[in-house]
Amino acid sequence: MSDDNMNGPAVSVIVPVRNEAENIAPLVAEIAVALAGRRFEVIYVNDGSTDGTEAELTRLKALHPWLRQVRHARSCGQSAALRTGMRAARAPILVTLDGDGQNDPAFLPKLIAALEQGAPRVGLIAGQRVGRKASAFKRFQSRFANTVRGAILRDGTRDSGCGLKAFPRELGLALPYFDGLHRFLPALVRREGRDIGYIDVVDRPRAHGTSNYGFWDRLWIGILDLAGVWWLIRRKKRVPEISEV
Numbered sequence: 001m002s003d004d005n006m007n008g009p010a011v012s013v014i015v016p017v018r019n020e021a022e023n024i025a026p027l028v029a030e031i032a033v034a035l036a037g038r039r040f041e042v043i044y045v046n047d048g049s050t051d052g053t054e055a056e057l058t059r060l061k062a063l064h065p066w067l068r069q070v071r072h073a074r075s076c077g078q079s080a081a082l083r084t085g086m087r088a089a090r091a092p093i094l095v096t097l098d099g100d101g102q103n104d105p106a107f108l109p110k111l112i113a114a115l116e117q118g119a120p121r122v123g124l125i126a127g128q129r130v131g132r133k134a135s136a137f138k139r140f141q142s143r144f145a146n147t148v149r150g151a152i153l154r155d156g157t158r159d160s161g162c163g164l165k166a167f168p169r170e171l172g173l174a175l176p177y178f179d180g181l182h183r184f185l186p187a188l189v190r191r192e193g194r195d196i197g198y199i200d201v202v203d204r205p206r207a208h209g210t211s212n213y214g215f216w217d218r219l220w221i222g223i224l225d226l227a228g229v230w231w232l233i234r235r236k237k238r239v240p241e242i243s244e245v
Contacts, residue, residue, distance in 0.1 A: 009041040009066070010093065011112060012169070014085030016045045016078050017099035021052035022208035027101050028060055028067060034105040043068045044099070045085045048075035079181040086172045094172055098163035100206050103127070107201045111166035114197050123171050123194025126157060126186055127164030127201040155187040156196065164201050176232055180225035191233050 013031055017024070024044070031042055044057050046069055057069040070088050072081065086094060095111055097103035107127060114125045160183055167189065175181065175188045186196050 007039060009091040010039040011035065011041075012085075012089035012091035012094050013040060013042045013108070014045065014082060014089065014094055014096045015042065015099045016047055016081030016085065016096075017049065017053055018047040018075055018081075019049045019051045019053060020099045020209060021049070021056045023099060023101045023206075024053065024056045025060060026207070027099065027105065028064065030105040031108070032064070034108045039091075041066045041068060041090060043070060043085045043088055045081040045088075046071040047077070047081045048072045077179055079177075079179050079183075082182050083177055086169060089169055092169055093166065094169050095166045096163055100209065102204045102206055103162070103164045104202055104204055107164055107199065108166075110199050111164060114199060115166045115168075118195065118197055119168075121195050122197050123167060123192060124185060124189040125166040125197045125199060126160075127162040128157075128159040128198050129162050129203040130200050131203055155184075155190055157186040157198075160184065160186055162201065164199075178225065178228065184225065184229045187229055187233065191236050 013035070015027070028042065042064075044067070046053055046057065048071075054069070054071060057067070061067050061069060068088070070084055072084065082096065085096070093112060093115060095108055097105065097108070111125045111127065115122060118125070165185060167185070171189065171192065171194065174192065175185075181188070189196055
């Protein structure tokens with residue numbers, strides 16, 4: 001892709017980050033390689049970082065005009081960062097990935113192609129991790145959370161926590177927003193009457209830093225979110241088909 005994109009991006013890549021300064025440059029370079037030949041932009045949503053994340057993104061922006069940084073004055077969480085990225089995006093197709101480097105950008109073209117081929121019936125292409133490099137405890141907590149969520153919401157997704165996803169911007173902005181949205185995208189997309197496609201993706205070890213998201217500090221909040229999403233699905237009203245006679 002040429003640096004001066006006169007027609008606007010066709011794809012917006014949204015990367016929520018908090019204190020990931022060391023992981024930014026390698027991931028930006030991989031995204032550029034994965035999407036070479038496409039019209040794209042990369043939006044890093046800096047969720048109140050207190051390390052060198054802002055300075056590193058400012059440095060890289062001078063090298064890559066397609067790179068943007070949107071900053072939260074204080075940390076508001078991953079769902080808020082995702083929503084900020086969706087609102088700032090200029091492209092009709094959005095793809096997301098985590099900023100810690102564990103999501104491989106090489107899978108981005110597959111996500112985009114699957115979404116384009118399935119449109120308009122398919123509203124979300126979700127990555128599902130294989131060969132996870134997380135600790136045994138983190139794998140346990142993910143299995144536990146996915147089992148409970150699947151039993152209650154019946155969203156057909158075995159790995160809702162994978163950051164690799166692709167969906168239309170208009171659909172993403174139409175979803176009900178709440179803190180925890182990013183963990184329930186499959187169920188919310190199905191609520192809108194759209195199908196979901198899945199692609200197996202290879203998980204990678206974190207190269208630098210430590211995870212910004214814990215288990216016990218969000219357990220009870222997650223349970224409340226689950227109850228809320230269940231209520232939203234139950235209360236969805238069917239849109240009437242109207243014709244003039």
